[in-house]
């Protein structure tokens with residue numbers, strides 16, 4: 001276990017994760033370009049359709065002969081009387097009167113067209129025609145007869161079948177074009193309202209991820225399991241011949257930044273098969289049913305490309321436990337999850353599709369996902385051990401210019417508890433620092449500073465503490481260090497600093513374990529609680545009052561003690577028993593505890609009693625070693641930073657056990 005006691009240094013682990021290296025998105029850029037292309041395309045459709053409409057209109061709806069001048073009935077009658085109208089057609093409820101006979105006009109025009117070799121389009125505009133509405137007027141016929149006007153009845157103009165069809169289809173056509181255009185536009189803007197299910201831009205199979213197992217350091221057990229998966233993909237026959245069932249799903253579980261995504265890519269790279277990668281969050285959409293449609297689509301495409309790998313990163317986004325009481329309507333997520341379960345059941349692993357999932361919170365996943373036939377294998381991708389860290393550092397420094405004094409083993413020792421991504425980040429920080437300081441190569445010093453930065457936030461020498469604060473911080477940190485020194489089995493102190501760092505850390509004490517610890521005894525846990533309490537105890541020893549600076553220490557100490565009681569079964573009453581809390585399945589809402597109110601009371605009392613006992617013990621120790629406390633604090637105030645050996649020398653000289 002690694003201790004870094006920084007006042008108010010609450011954020012350490014979060015800082016690390018903030019620096020997680022971003023991987024280049026596989027597919028984001030493409031999608032945009034695609035939709036823009038389609039967008040202009042549809043505009044062209046629109047323009048073409050518009051031109052067509054105009055042409056149709058001209059072809060079918062404009063017969064110039066019908067383009068008669070509308071006049072009043074009385075005027076019409078007058079024209080007949082004057083002899084300006086020589087022919088009248090009774091067309092339904094209208095009269096159409098022609099200035100010269102229609103027949104004559106057409107013949108005449110056809111003659112003209114023939115002599116001038118004009119194609120047979122007849123310009124009949126020269127024919128004067130008048131149109132008026134029919135009025136029940138018997139004298140009109142009389143008038144016509146009188147004037148010798150030729151008259152006849154025509155059927156009201158029947159629209160041709162073609163024009164009828166066009167007039168029917170055009171609105172439909174226009175509607176479709178408009179719809180397509182609208183949906184494209186929305187797809188560009190608001191994440192595809194109508195083209196959601198086939199979000200092809202996101203579903204591009206990578207053919208070579210460019211990552212091999214050799215690029216993943218440490219994680220030997222995880223790799224060993226995944227080598228088998230690669231073999232399934234390469235020689236499925238060997239397993240099926242033997243009658244073995246090839247696992248469908250492999251779930252990579254581990255803390256953030258440990259290389260889960262990297263491993264999944266390495267599996268695809270080694271097997272040389274297409275790699276479909278989606279993040280759980282990609283499925284979660286505003287609209288109910290979209291996620292499920294995406295899942296269906298993903299599996300459909302994967303089956304077409306088999307053998308291949310489907311990788312669902314951060315699967316907890318959709319795979320969280322389905323709650324009984326659906327608060328706030330988690331329908332969409334649950335539908336998506338159900339669809340995923342259905343798809344996983346619905347195909348045979350002999351088709352050569354293997355599903356990899358990754359999560360850093362396997363405990364929140366729905367148990368149905370983990371049943372045989374779904375994610376039947378879980379591969380633990382844990383934080384790297386000492387050798388793993390060294391190997392990761394080696395990989396990430398391969399392309400760097402490294403000074404001769406760099407000892408990667410030592411750096412690995414000093415970075416217990418960091419994940420692969422943190423280490424990758426540290427090597428990069430070190431290189432940046434080397435450039436900043438104009439070094440020829442990256443030095444050990446650069447690495448050490450990079451680690452410190454990563455652990456305790458950026459160095460901020462510029463922030464000045466007032467002298468009283470500085471003294472208090474110095475006593476506080478010395479309190480931690482001295483308690484560590486006085487506690488049997490505690491990791492040696494490697495550094496004490498009162499240089500303020502980012503994120504509110506006023507000072508810190510670093511302890512590096514000499515080896516990686518996976519097991520801690522009860523005594524060691526209590527020892528770590530002592531060290532956490534040491535800061536406040538030192539303040540009380542010297543100033544007889546305490547400050548807010550120790551709040552983080554205090555909460556960590558009480559958490560450790562509570563854990564000892566509830567998780568490790570280290571209390572007197574519940575000696576070998578855990579006291580679990582149920583998971584509510586809803587983020588931010590803690591579940592019920594599976595023990596009684598009386599037990600909760602016991603836990604609280606016991607925590608208080610143990611903390612009190614430890615605090616008194618630490619306080620006594622520090623009071624006894626007041627001289628050491630003063631001397632070391634003095635040295636710390638002078639130098640701001642004490643290295644492990646300087647501290648050790650002083651402590652050895654002045655402490656009494």
Ligand code: ADP
Nearest residue numbers: 216217256257258259260261262392420421424
């Ligand atoms: P996770 O998916 O577990 O959160 P990633 O696979 O995204 O972590 O890791 C982020 C980066 O950290 C990787 O791209 C790689 O550069 C580095 N990294 C993490 N673990 C390892 C490892 N075991 N070996 C080498 N590099 C690693």
Ligand code: ZN
Nearest residue numbers: 005007535553
């Ligand atoms: Zn502290």
Ligand code: MG
Nearest residue numbers: 260261313358
């Ligand atoms: Mg990842």
